[in-house]
Each structure stands twice: as C-alpha cells, then as structure tokens.
Amino acid sequence: MDAKQWMALLLFIATALMLFVAYLSYGKRQLQVARTMVLVMLAAAFYALGYAIEILSPSLRGIKIALQIQYLGIPFVTSLWLLIVIQFTGAAAQLRSRLTFLLFVIPFITFFLHLTNDWHHLIYSDYVLSEGASVSAYTTVKGPWYSVHSIYNYSILTCGMWAIIPMYWRMLPQDRKQIVVLILGAAAPAMFNIVYVFAQNIDFTPFGFTVSGIIFLWGIFRFNLLRLTPLALAKVFATIRDGVVLLDHEDQIVSHNVAAEEVFPRLAAIRNYPAQGHGFLSEIPELPGRIAAAEGRDERFSLQLVQEGKIKHFICSLTYIHDTGSTPIGKMLMFNDITELMENEARLRETARQMSQLNVFKDKLFTVVAHDIRDPIAHLVSLTELLGEEPKDSDIVHAEVFREIKGQVRSTFHLVDNLLDWYRSQNGEVSFRPLAWNLQQVVRQAFSLAGARAGMKQIRMTEQVDETLTVVADKEMLDLIFRNLLSNAIKFTGIGGCIEIDASLTGELVSVSVKDNGMGMDEETIRLLREEELFFKGPSAENEGGEMRFGLVLTREFLRIHGGSLRFDSVPRQGTTFVFTLPGSESSERLMKRETAVGLHESHLD
Numbered sequence: 001m002d003a004k005q006w007m008a009l010l011l012f013i014a015t016a017l018m019l020f021v022a023y024l025s026y027g028k029r030q031l032q033v034a035r036t037m038v039l040v041m042l043a044a045a046f047y048a049l050g051y052a053i054e055i056l057s058p059s060l061r062g063i064k065i066a067l068q069i070q071y072l073g074i075p076f077v078t079s080l081w082l083l084i085v086i087q088f089t090g091a092a093a094q095l096r097s098r099l100t101f102l103l104f105v106i107p108f109i110t111f112f113l114h115l116t117n118d119w120h121h122l123i124y125s126d127y128v129l130s131e132g133a134s135v136s137a138y139t140t141v142k143g144p145w146y147s148v149h150s151i152y153n154y155s156i157l158t159c160g161m162w163a164i165i166p167m168y169w170r171m172l173p174q175d176r177k178q179i180v181v182l183i184l185g186a187a188a189p190a191m192f193n194i195v196y197v198f199a200q201n202i203d204f205t206p207f208g209f210t211v212s213g214i215i216f217l218w219g220i221f222r223f224n225l226l227r228l229t230p231l232a233l234a235k236v237f238a239t240i241r242d243g244v245v246l247l248d249h250e251d252q253i254v255s256h257n258v259a260a261e262e263v264f265p266r267l268a269a270i271r272n273y274p275a276q277g278h279g280f281l282s283e284i285p286e287l288p289g290r291i292a293a294a295e296g297r298d299e300r301f302s303l304q305l306v307q308e309g310k311i312k313h314f315i316c317s318l319t320y321i322h323d324t325g326s327t328p329i330g331k332m333l334m335f336n337d338i339t340e341l342m343e344n345e346a347r348l349r350e351t352a353r354q355m356s357q358l359n360v361f362k363d364k365l366f367t368v369v370a371h372d373i374r375d376p377i378a379h380l381v382s383l384t385e386l387l388g389e390e391p392k393d394s395d396i397v398h399a400e401v402f403r404e405i406k407g408q409v410r411s412t413f414h415l416v417d418n419l420l421d422w423y424r425s426q427n428g429e430v431s432f433r434p435l436a437w438n439l440q441q442v443v444r445q446a447f448s449l450a451g452a453r454a455g456m457k458q459i460r461m462t463e464q465v466d467e468t469l470t471v472v473a474d475k476e477m478l479d480l481i482f483r484n485l486l487s488n489a490i491k492f493t494g495i496g497g498c499i500e501i502d503a504s505l506t507g508e509l510v511s512v513s514v515k516d517n518g519m520g521m522d523e524e525t526i527r528l529l530r531e532e533e534l535f536f537k538g539p540s541a542e543n544e545g546g547e548m549r550f551g552l553v554l555t556r557e558f559l560r561i562h563g564g565s566l567r568f569d570s571v572p573r574q575g576t577t578f579v580f581t582l583p584g585s586e587s588s589e590r591l592m593k594r595e596t597a598v599g600l601h602e603s604h605l606d
Contacts, residue, residue, distance in 0.1 A: 003135070004055050004056065004135055005056070007052075007055055007135060008052040008053075008055045008056050010207070010210075011048045011049070011051055011052035011055070011207075012048075012049070012052050013210075014048045014207065014210035014213065015045045015048045015049045015052070017210060017213045017214065018041045018042075018044045018045040018048065018210070018213040019041070019042075019045050020213075021037075021041045021213045022037075022038045022041035022042050022045065025037040025038045025041065026038050032087055033084055033087040036080055036083050036084050036087060037084060039076070039080050040077060040080045040081055040084065041213065042073070043072070043073030043074075043076045043077040043080060044073055044077055044189075044212065044213065045073070046069055046070060046072040046073035047070050047073040047074055047077065047205070048210065049069060049070075050066045050067065050068070050069030050070030050071075050072070050073075051066070051070055053065070053066035053069060054066035054067065054070070054136050055135050055136060057137065058137050059137070060127055060137075060138055063127070063136065063137060063138050064127075067114070067124075067140075068114070068115065071110075071111055071114045071115070072111075074110075075106075075107035075108070075110040075111045075114075075149065076104070076107045076111075077189075078153045078156040078157060079103045079104055079106075079107050079156055081156070081157075081160060082103060082156045082157075082159060082160045083100060083103060085160040085163050086099070086163070103156075106148070106149070106152045109145075110123070110145065110148075110149045113145055117143075121143050122143045122144060122145040122146075123142075123143050123145055123146050123149075124140045124141060124142065124143055124146070125141045125142070125143040126140075126141040127139070127140055127141070128140075128141060181215055181218070181219030184212075184215045189205055189208030189211075189212055191208065239257075240257055240259060241259055242259060242334050242335060242336045242337070243256075243257065243259040243260035243261075243262060243263040243264075243333075243334070243335035243337075244256060244257045244259070244260055244332060244333070244334050244335075245260050245264070245267070245277075245280075245332070245333040245335075246321075246330060246331075246332055246333075247277050247330055247331040247332075247333065248274060248329070248330045249328065249329055249330060250274075251277045251278065251281075251291070251331070252274035252275060252276060252277050253267070253270065253274060253275045253276075253277040253280065254274045254330070256270075259335075260335065262337070263305065263314065263335045263337075264280045264281075264283055266279075266280055266283070267280060283305075284303055284305055286303065287303065287316070290316070290318070291318060291331070291333075294318055294320075296320060296328060297320075298317075298318060298319050298320060299317075299318040300315065300316070300317050300318070301315075301316055301318075302314065302315055302316070303315075303316050303335075311339075312337065312339045313337070313338050313339045313341075313342045314335045314336060314337055314338065314339075315335075315336040315338055316333060316334070316335055316336075317332075317333070317334040317336070318331060318332075318333055319331065319332045319334070320332075432474050432477070432561060433474050433475075434472045434473055434474050434562070434583075435472065435473075435474075435475065436470050436471070436472055436585050437470065437471055437472075437473060437475060437478065438467070438469070438470055439465050439466075439469045439470065439471050439503055439510065439512070440463070440465040440466070440467050440469065442471075442478055442479070442482065443463045443465050443482065443501050443503075444463065445479070446479065446482035446483060446486055447461050447463065447486075449483065450483070450486045450487065450490060453487075453490055454486075454490050454499070457490065457493070457494070457495050457496075457497070458495055458496050459490060459493055459495075459496070459497050459498065459499060460497075460498040460499070461486075461498070461499045461500075461501075462498065462499070462500050462501070463500070463501040463502075464500070464501070464502045464503070465501065465502070465503040466503070469503055469505060469510060469584075470510075470584065470585040471510050471582040471583065471584060471585075472562075472582070472583045472584065472585060473562055473582055473583075474558075474561075474562070477558040477561070477562070478582075480554060480555070480558060481555050481558055481559065481580070482514075484551035484552065484554065484555045485514045485555060485578050485580075486499065486514065487551065488551060488552065488578075489514055489515075489516040489518065489576070489578075490516075492516065492518040492519050492520070492521070492576065493516045493517065493518035493519075493575075494518060494519065497516060497517050497518055498516070498517055499514070499515065499516045500513075500514075500515045500516075501513065501514055501515075502515070505584055506581075508583060508584050509564070509581045509582065509583060509584060510581065510582050510583070510584050511579060511580075511581050512579070512580055512581070512582065513577055513578065513579045514577070514578045514579075515575065515576075515577040515578075516575045516576055516577075517574065517575040518575050518576065519572070519573060520570045520571050520572040520573060520574060520575055520576050521568075521570040521572075521576055522572070526570060552566075555580075559580050559581070559582070562582055562583060563583055564580055564581040564582045564583070565580065565581055566578065566579075566580045567579050567580075
C-alpha cells in the first residue's frame with residue numbers, strides 16, 4: 001500500500017476508536033457531560049471518516065462528498081468541547097441554555113454555508129488540482145467565511161482554557177487528573193491544526209482527534225472520567241457544613257469552601273490561588289504550632305476562637321494528602337463548629353445541678369412531711385385503741401361510726417408507714433443484714449402483732465411451720481413482709497374466716513404460703529400485680545384499699561433483695577394464696593456474697 005492508503009487506514013482506525021469512546025460515554029448517558037462527550041466523539045469520527053474518503057477519492061465530486069461528511073463534525077466539535085467544559089466547571093450555570101444556543105449559531109451557519117457552497121463559495125472559493133506532496137487529489141482555496149470559522153474555533157478553545165485552568169487549581173489533587181484529561185483532549189487537535197495551517201498540504205487535525213480519543217479513553221478507564229465530574233465534586237466540597245481549607249506542601253492556601261469563611265472571614269477576599277496561608281492561619285494563634293507539631297501525622301484537636309466578643313469552639317482535623325506514593329503533597333484542615341454543642345452541654349450541666357438541688361430539697365421535704373404526718377396518725381391510732389377498750393353506754397349508738405374511724409386511721413397509718421419504707425428502699429437507706437432466723441418464731445411474732453385486728457373479725461390464724469426450719473433474711477424486712485401479707489389477708493377475709501401459713505424446704509430455698517378464704521382479688525388488681533405496676537390500689541367493700549398502694553410493692557422488692565420471689569393465686573369468693581421464697585440456712589461465706597450482691601443492687605436503685 002502507498003502512503004495515501006496507509007493514511008486512510010489510520011483514519012478509519014481513528015474513526016473506530018472515536019466511535020468506541022462514544023459508545024463508552026453513551027453507557028454513562030445519565031450524566032449530562034457524558035451525553036455531550038458522545039456528540040464530541042461522533043463529530044470527530046465524521047471528521048476522520050470524511051478525511052479518509054477524501055484521501056481515497058480521485059475525483060472532484062468524491063472530494064466534495066467527503067467534505068460534506070467532514071462538515072457534519074468540523075463546525076461543531078470545538079463548541080461541543082467548550083460545552084463539556086461549562087458542564088464540568090459550572091460556569092454560567094444560570095445562563096447555560098441561552099449560552100448553548102449562542103455557542104452553536106456560528107457552527108450551524110458554517111454547516112449550511114458549506115452545504116450550499118457551490119452557490120456562493122463563501123467556505124471554499126475554488127478547488128485546484130493538487131501537485132506535489134498533497135495527499136488529496138484537489139486542494140481547496142479558502143473563502144472569507146472559512147476565516148470566520150477558524151477565528152471562532154480558536155476563540156472557543158481560548159475561552160475553554162480560560163474557564164478550565166482556574167478550575168484545576170481549585171480541585172483536590174486526586175481530582176485534577178480529570179481536568180488534565182479534558183485539557184489534553186482539546187490541546188491535541190489544536191496543535192495538529194496549527195501544523196496544518198502552516199503546512200497547507202496535509203490536514204493532521206483528524207489525527208489530533210485520534211489522540212484526543214485515546215486520551216479520553218485513558219481518562220475513562222484510569223481516572224473515572226464521566227463518573228463524578230469535578231463540578232459535582234466541587235459542589236460537594238462547597239456545601240460541606242464544616243469549614244475546609246486546602247494547603248499545598250508549602251502551606252499555601254489552594255482552595256477553601258464557604259463554611260471556612262466563618263472561621264477565617266478574610267478568606268472571602270482571596271481572588272487568586274495559591275494564597276499565602278500563614279497570615280490567615282495565625283488568626284488562631286495556636287494553629288500554626290499544631291500543624292508544625294503534627295510532622296506528617298493526621299491530628300485531631302480542639303480550638304477556641306474569639307469572634308465579635310463571643311468564644312467559638314471548634315474541633316480541627318488535620319489530614320495529610322498523599323500522591324500515589326507516601327509523599328505528602330498537601331494538607332486538609334477541617335473545622336467542625338461545636339459551639340452550640342458546648343453551650344447545650346453547659347446548659348445541661350446547669351440544669352442537672354439545679355435538678356440535683358431540687359431533688360435534695362424534695363428528699364428533705366418528703367422526709368419531714370411524711371414524719372410529720374406519721375406521728376399524729378400514730379397518736380390517733382393509740383387514742384382509738386384506748387377508746388375501743390373502755391366504751392361507754394352512750395357510745396354504743398356510735399359504735400359503727402367509731403369502728404369506721406378506727407379502721408380508716410389504722411389504714412392511713414399503715415399507708416404512711418409503707419410509704420416511708422418504700423422511700424427509704426428507693427434511696428438505698430434500707431440496710432440489709434441477713435442472719436439466720438427461726439421461721440416458726442418469726443411467724444408467731446407476726447401473728448401476735450396482727451392478732452388484735454384479726455380478733456375483731458373473728459378470723460382464725462394458724463401456722464404449720466416446722467420448728468427446725470430456718471431462713472436467712474434481714475429481720476426488719478422479714479417482719480415487714482409478714483406484716484403486709486397478713487394485713488392484706490385480714491382485710492379481704494370476711495368475719496369468721498381463716499388464714500393459714502405453711503412453709504416447706506425445697507433445695508436451698510424455703511417456700512412460704514399465706515392463704516386466706518376471703519373474697520379474692522378482682523381482675524383489675526390481678527392485672528396490675530402481674531404487670532408489676534409500681535403503684536396500685538386494691539378494691540375493698542370497706543374502702544380500706546389505701547394502704548395497699550405500697551405494701552405489696554415493698555414485699556416484692558424486699559423479697560428480690562433476698563434473692564427470692566413472690567407469686568399469687570386468687571379465686572373470687574374462695575380466697576387468695578401468696579407464695580414467696582427465701583434462702584434457707586447458709587454458710588458465712590455465702591452470706592457475705594449475698595451482702596455484696598445486695599450492695600450492688602442498692603447502688604442500682606440509687
């Protein structure tokens with residue numbers, strides 16, 4: 001093959017290459033810049049294909065047809081490249097549609113003038129048979145509009161470079177490679193076209209587009225060209241809420257986002273990059289020293305800055321930017337404004353302090369009020385007991401009212417007493433000293449305390465507890481457990497009823513049951529007990545349920561402190577059975593372990 005055929009073959013290969021790049025770009029067509037890249041590569045492919053046909057055509061008619069194919073791309077390729085630059089850089093975003101229209105006015109005029117060139121000869125005034133080294137059979141003589149077209153194309157290239165080079169300096173180092181790909185892609189055809197302008201024999205411009213295709217192909221596969229454009233990255237950078245300042249290896253500022261201007265207001269005055277960074281960074285006196293002390297390591301530290309008489313707090317992150325190796329090529333300073341967080345934290349601490357003071361005041365107030373109520377009620381209980389022992393004939397008429405008053409006073413006394421015990425348990429004021437106690441003696445002591453009240457209702461109380469059975473428990477808590485369970489049983493058992501206490505040893509636990517044949521509990525009380533509500537009130541025909549508000553709650557909590565449990569079974573009109581467990585007799589070592597465990601439990605209650 002001769003030189004013309006080799007050149008045509010290379011142009012056909014270049015056409016295929018540019019169509020391949022267009023295909024790759026079409027695969028990413030969801031990006032606007034990718035769609036424009038498709039048009040750029042198609043325009044360049046028409047240019048190369050038409051020029052190959054022109055080289056192989058021996059006749060003037062064939063050359064004119066080849067030129068028509070070339071002009072499907074020649075007028076538009078530089079304008080399309082500038083459109084890519086605009087899309088990448090975001091330049092004139094608000095005027096983009098109007099600017100796009102203006103960009104293609106001259107190219108479309110050029111296209112139609114060439115299409116009708118035989119009528120007016122504004123593009124090519126003549127076609128001269130070639131002589132010498134020209135690869136085409138005919139040489140074109142340029143018309144006046146061709147000069148307009150050339151000047152316009154070079155102006156477009158200049159504008160594109162003017163827009164994209166500043167973008168290069170604002171980008172992160174790892175993102176600048178996409179900008180370099182675009183610059184080289186445009187520079188290659190321009191350089192080849194300049195050679196054609198001076199040589200006038202062979203148009204090397206299509207080969208320049210071949211180089212562009214290779215460069216774009218390299219950018220797509222190597223640097224993710226068309227995946228996330230620098231414009232998108234720049235928008236992400238600009239909209240970060242934290243202030244970001246980029247420094248090069250000489251600590252010069254190469255870029256910053258809008259949020260950084262809140263930290264260093266003078267950054268807004270920067271017009272040219274890079275800018276001397278020391279003057280800005282020294283606004284925070286300790287910052288230059290912190291950067292110098294990092295010595296190549298990423299750091300995170302807190303800073304304070306006084307602005308307009310107000311102290312601002314920041315968390316500063318210093319991150320080193322490296323090239324493909326381990327050599328640092330710059331630094332990124334990120335300032336996270338935590339002023340509001342610090343102020344909220346200070347307010348929370350102040351609120352916590354006030355709440356603590358109020359809580360202490362509440363504790364004192366509760367203790368004083370509860371004791372002030374308890375003492376008068378205890379007096380009333382004693383007086384009603386004395387009055388009940390020596391009734392006069394004149395009081396017989398009021399006996400029913402007296403019994404009611406006596407019951408209400410006693411219930412209120414037990415209510416306040418339980419309230420105080422519950423409060424002490426919740427504040428960790430109840431001491432836990434488990435010792436071994438004879439269960440039968442404890443039960444009989446509880447019967448003696450509850451006997452007067454049970455005798456008023458002619459309730460028979462019996463126990464079946466082995467005299468050798470021993471439980472390990474805190475005596476005060478154990479007495480309270482039996483007092484509340486017996487009080488509950490007496491309250492809900494009718495006149496002439498009975499209450500039975502049984503106990504048995506199962507492994508290391510002693511199981512105790514308190515059974516009555518009273519009215520039982522209604523569904524609401526059973527539900528509240530099973531849901532372990534903190535406060536509840538048992539129903540009673542005599543309206544004595546007030547003291548139940550805390551009694552069973554305390555019983556359950558004290559049993560848990562001992563490592564035991566409380567369960568119940570109630571049948572309406574047949575009675576209720578409460579069953580609880582307590583540890584049996586244990587060794588001294590195990591007692592010590594139990595005391596330690598309860599100490600942790602009391603801390604948890606606090």
